[in-house]
Amino acid sequence: MSSTAITPSPLPLGRRAKRFMADRPLIPLIILLVILVVILQILRPGIVNERWIANTIKFAIPLAILAGCQTMTMLTGGIDLSVGTVATMSAFIMATQIVNQDPAVAFLLAMMPAVLIGLVNGIGVGVFRVHPLIMTLGTTLIGTGCLQVYQRTVIASGAKIPDFLAWLGTGVTPMLGFALPNALLLFVPLAALIVFTLARTGFGRLLYAVGDNERATRLSGVQYWQVITALYVTSSLLAGITGLLYIGLIKAPSLSLAEPLVLPSVAAAVIGGTSIFGGRGGYTGTIIGALILTVLTTLLTILQMPEGARRILFGLIVLFVTAAYLRIVEDK
Amino acid sequence: MTTSPLLDASGVAKNYGAVAALRDASLSVLPGEVHALMGANGAGKSTLVKILTGAISANAGRILIRGEARDIRSPAAARRAGLLPVYQEPSLIPDLDVLSNLRLTGTPVEPFRAWVRELGIPDLDLRDTARDIPLAVLRVLDLARALAVEPDVLLLDEMTAALPANLAEKVLEVVRRQGDAGRSVIFISHRFVEIAALCDRATVLRDGATVGVVDIEPGVEEKIVELMLGTRIVKTHVAARSVADKARPPARPRITVKNLRVGTKLSDVSFDLADGEVAGVVALEGQGQDELFAALAGSIKPSGGTIEVDGSPVKFTHPIDAIRSGIAYVPGDRSEALAMQRSVRENIALPFSAALRNWGPIHMRKERATVASAIERLQIDTRAQGEVQRLSGGNQQKVTIARWIAADARTILCFDPTRGIDVGTKQEIYHLMRELAGNGKSVLFYTSELEEVQRVCDRVIVIFGGRLVDIFPVEEADEPALMRAAYGLPRGAKADVGILADPHSSTQASNASDAAEATP
Numbered sequence: 022m023s024s025t026a027i028t029p030s031p032l033p034l035g036r037r038a039k040r041f042m043a044d045r046p047l048i049p050l051i052i053l054l055v056i057l058v059v060i061l062q063i064l065r066p067g068i069v070n071e072r073w074i075a076n077t078i079k080f081a082i083p084l085a086i087l088a089g090c091q092t093m094t095m096l097t098g099g100i101d102l103s104v105g106t107v108a109t110m111s112a113f114i115m116a117t118q119i120v121n122q123d124p125a126v127a128f129l130l131a132m133m134p135a136v137l138i139g140l141v142n143g144i145g146v147g148v149f150r151v152h153p154l155i156m157t158l159g160t161t162l163i164g165t166g167c168l169q170v171y172q173r174t175v176i177a178s179g180a181k182i183p184d185f186l187a188w189l190g191t192g193v194t195p196m197l198g199f200a201l202p203n204a205l206l207l208f209v210p211l212a213a214l215i216v217f218t219l220a221r222t223g224f225g226r227l228l229y230a231v232g233d234n235e236r237a238t239r240l241s242g243v244q245y246w247q248v249i250t251a252l253y254v255t256s257s258l259l260a261g262i263t264g265l266l267y268i269g270l271i272k273a274p275s276l277s278l279a280e281p282l283v284l285p286s287v288a289a290a291v292i293g294g295t296s297i298f299g300g301r302g303g304y305t306g307t308i309i310g311a312l313i314l315t316v317l318t319t320l321l322t323i324l325q326m327p328e329g330a331r332r333i334l335f336g337l338i339v340l341f342v343t344a345a346y347l348r349i350v351e352d353k
Numbered sequence: 354m355t356t357s358p359l360l361d362a363s364g365v366a367k368n369y370g371a372v373a374a375l376r377d378a379s380l381s382v383l384p385g386e387v388h389a390l391m392g393a394n395g396a397g398k399s400t401l402v403k404i405l406t407g408a409i410s411a412n413a414g415r416i417l418i419r420g421e422a423r424d425i426r427s428p429a430a431a432r433r434a435g436l437l438p439v440y441q442e443p444s445l446i447p448d449l450d451v452l453s454n455l456r457l458t459g460t461p462v463e464p465f466r467a468w469v470r471e472l473g474i475p476d477l478d479l480r481d482t483a484r485d486i487p488l489a490v491l492r493v494l495d496l497a498r499a500l501a502v503e504p505d506v507l508l509l510d511e512m513t514a515a516l517p518a519n520l521a522e523k524v525l526e527v528v529r530r531q532g533d534a535g536r537s538v539i540f541i542s543h544r545f546v547e548i549a550a551l552c553d554r555a556t557v558l559r560d561g562a563t564v565g566v567v568d569i570e571p572g573v574e575e576k577i578v579e580l581m582l583g584t585r586i587v588k589t590h591v592a593a594r595s596v597a598d599k600a601r602p603p604a605r606p607r608i609t610v611k612n613l614r615v616g617t618k619l620s621d622v623s624f625d626l627a628d629g630e631v632a633g634v635v636a637l638e639g640q641g642q643d644e645l646f647a648a649l650a651g652s653i654k655p656s657g658g659t660i661e662v663d664g665s666p667v668k669f670t671h672p673i674d675a676i677r678s679g680i681a682y683v684p685g686d687r688s689e690a691l692a693m694q695r696s697v698r699e700n701i702a703l704p705f706s707a708a709l710r711n712w713g714p715i716h717m718r719k720e721r722a723t724v725a726s727a728i729e730r731l732q733i734d735t736r737a738q739g740e741v742q743r744l745s746g747g748n749q750q751k752v753t754i755a756r757w758i759a760a761d762a763r764t765i766l767c768f769d770p771t772r773g774i775d776v777g778t779k780q781e782i783y784h785l786m787r788e789l790a791g792n793g794k795s796v797l798f799y800t801s802e803l804e805e806v807q808r809v810c811d812r813v814i815v816i817f818g819g820r821l822v823d824i825f826p827v828e829e830a831d832e833p834a835l836m837r838a839a840y841g842l843p844r845g846a847k848a849d850v851g852i853l854a855d856p857h858s859s860t861q862a863s864n865a866s867d868a869a870e871a872t873p
Contacts, residue, residue, distance in 0.1 A: 222714050223706030230703055233692035240650070240682055240690055241756070242673035242707035251712075300694045 039349060046294050049349050050309040053342065057316045065323050075193050075202050077315050079270060082204045083108075085311035086263040087282050088289035089215050090256040092307045095290055096219075097232040097249065098299030099146060099153030101256045103138055104286060106164040108264030108279035110134045113168060115265055116180040116274040124183060132261050138164055139257025140250065147249030157253075168276055180274050190269025204266060211259075215304045228252065232299025288339050289314050292346065313342070357420055359384045359537050360405070360436070360506050365414030366561075367400050374400040375411070376561040382506060382539060387532040389548045389569070390541045392558035392581055396775075398541055401558065402508055405539075406438040407431035418505075435505030439512060441773070443491035445483040451494065452479040460501050468497035473523035489516050489638045496524060500531075507531060508539045511773055513547060517638030518836065525551055544802065545574050557581055578776060607663065607764055607795045608649070608680070614657035615644040622658070622821045624814055626764065626797055631790045633810035633827075634799040635835050641819035642799050646768050649797070650682030651675035673707065679763035683753050683770055685799075690753040693742035697733065698724045700741050700752050704760045727759035732781060747778030754785065764795045771805065783809045803832045803839075817841035 041048070062069045087104045094101045111131040118127040138160050145156040189207060193200040219225040227248045230238045235245060267279055293310030295302025317338060321331045363379040375397045382388045392398045403409045405416070407425040416423055418434050425431045431438075445454045455462055462479070469477050472493045483491065492512070499507055509528065513521040529551055531538050542548055548555065549569060557565045557580040565580045567573055606625035613622045619641035626632050636642045647653040649660065651669030659666050662678045669675045672682065684690050691700055701724045705711060728735060731751040737743035741752060750770055757765055767786070771779045786796050786809050798809060806813050806827070813825040815838040823838045838844065
């Protein structure tokens with residue numbers, strides 16, 4: 022049904038507030054984030070200080086980049102579950118190759134599996150039309166397997182964390198009276214690039230359009246496989262870079278380094294307002310979603326609950342927040 | 354009138370947020386009456402129907418059924434009250450077979466079968482999965498399903514849209530008999546011919562309010578249009594090429610189709626399309642026209658024959674190939690062409706980003722200018738431009754065309770672009786097609802409404818059973834001639850066919866069209 026007339030009658034305050042939030046979907050997210058920080062401060066007075074903020078940002082950034090992978094793939098109605106494995110692989114390869122190789126060579130070697138897995142994902146989804154969930158789950162398993170084989174071959178050489186990555190992952194630079202995490206040097210340009218790509222480039226437009234109505238894009242001359250292949254390669258590259266950043270933060274290479282980030286990255290994108298069915302969402306919401314999840318994790322940690330109860334609560338809060346957010350934003 | 358109305362709704366209003374979809378609608382249907390509900394797109398017809406059938410609830414208003422106030426809160430409540438709708442979109446669940454679909458709604462099978470036969474489908478297998486049944490047949494099955502439970506008031510929303518003439522005729526006949534049997538039908542249609550042949554009275558909506566109830570009598574068409582639009586519109590023949598133009602020697606063909614074959618659906622079709630020409634395509638439902646358009650658009654590969662563009666043969670494997678040759682396709686189903694959640698602007702600019710080399714930063718100012726001029730040219734109502742799905746059907750259709758105006762396509766393949774949209778928008782689309790032809794572009798125009806042919810086309814291609822049966826010059830392409838040709842009858846045959854065959858409807862229909870001709 023289409024609009025026939027706009028009635029300018031004043032609305033009750035509640036509805037007006039709701040409409041305001043529906044027009045600016047970021048506002049309720051920011052409010053939620055602030056509420057969580059306030060709760061944290063009440064439960065443990067004094068915890069919210071400069072150091073805590075820097076730490077939260079440090080841990081939120083890898084999650085936010087991986088959630089960026091999910092945001093972009095979800096816009097097309099897909100998902101990329103292989104980001105965890107890709108990040109782990111590049112981190113692990115970097116840490117082991119740096120022992121004997123030039124840093125540039127080690128970097129290239131570390132990014133190779135990312136490109137390969139991205140390409141396989143993209144071709145599988147774009148050309149052979151495998152469902153993204155299955156496709157990326159498959160490459161996850163294959164990647165993990167390859168990593169185990171690789172581990173045996175380098176078991177003697179040992180591993181080390183390159184100083185640069187440690188600096189980037191954990192270091193802070195005092196600036197304007199704040200201790201800014203160095204990771205922001207990587208993240209800010211990267212985030213700006215993603216936001217710009219989604220809003221102002223042909224490729225970004227196509228991601229939304231393909232997720233909204235693939236048939237329509239085909240009739241407009243869009244070649245689906247090109248878009249999807251480029252998308253999954255981009256997603257994998259971002260995941261690879263995240264792996265390098267994350268190893269600098271965690272400083273302990275393992276075969277399941279970034280795995281625990283995969284599902285939170287999906288949750289961050291969904292909380293941030295990206296529709297899992299495609300065509301709707303954006304990266305700024307996702308960043309706040311990642312911050313919310315990170316703060317929530319801290320909050321649950323200081324509650325000193327058993328691990329099981331903490332997970333249950335985490336799951337319930339994620340569900341509740343997502344449902345509430347969708348109700349607010351989708352103005353009916 | 355002494356009989357009390359079977360259904361009496363008054364003062365019905367419905368708001369969506371700040372937008373009033375209905376302000377003050379009323380509708381009163383007498384027993385045994387076929388009552389037309391009319392209005393331009395966006396006038397509130399669909400909203401009123403949804404309220405009457407319990408799909409949504411009204412903010413205000415009163416609904417009486419047999420004089421009793423009823424609160425219709427759900428489709429089930431409407432059903433109990435004896436109100437049953439047949440919506441524009443098929444409502445069978447695609448993955449179930451017909452029989453399971455019937456069980457789902459508790460529809461008695463035998464009456465359903467009888468109605469299906471009555472409606473002109475003798476060989477339906479109830480075990481067929483709904484997904485595999487053609488759209489036209491699905492709509493008839495929806496109707497049969499509704500008829501089988503013998504509702505007091507049957508609501509038909511654009512029942513004959515997308516129906517081939519032979520099925521439409523049966524449907525109209527059955528609807529008429531419902532009225533004779535003392536039941537009432539609310540009939541929503543954009544086709545005056547049907548309304549003239551079928552309905553007793555019409556309620557006209559405009560901007561969410563009932564603006565008039567008229568008896569259907571010869572010459573009422575003009576009055577209804579007036580009520581619908583609020584101003585008097587002149588129903589003109591959009592001039593085809595002027596005589597001087599016609600004397601001009603035909604240009605080199607833009608597209609030459611030779612012996613085109615697509616599977617079993619289309620065989621041995623040959624024709625030309627010249628620059629500066631609007632060529633009509635007329636066919637009953639499913640005669641191969643879908644395949645013809647899809648093949649020209651690069652959506653499907655033909656299994657034989659050749660397509661030449663500007664004299665050189667082409668092989669399209671993807672719509673992008675056709676688009677590169679300057680051929681754009683506007684599909685009949687708008688939901689097939691639009692990214693519904695995206696803005697008008699992004700939808701219009703979509704083809705610009707398609708090619709790999711255009712994936713980079715978008716030149717926003719240039720794009721805004723191009724899009725604005727296309728919007729201007731098509732007079733798209735951009736009040737709700739943030740999301741295409743909020744536009745009315747007519748405006749959505751304009752967006753699908755505007756895209757290719759903006760992309761400056763040389764040839765536009767329009768597949769039934771005026772289906773289910775209001776009279777005013779139809780006129781604008783006719784004008785646009787003529788204008789494009791005037792600028793040297795070419796248009797291939799399939800229409801399911803025969804009266805459109807003489808308004809727009811220079812020539813008409815008639816397809817029947819997958820074969821091209823005739824090419825008419827526009828002067829000879831009047832409705833009876835086209836109808837005969839569409840049924841595969843040779844030119845010059847005298848017998849009336851289709852809805853024109855019925856003596857009752859024939860007088861009314863010709864009266865209605867006479868009235869149309871007489872308007873200055």
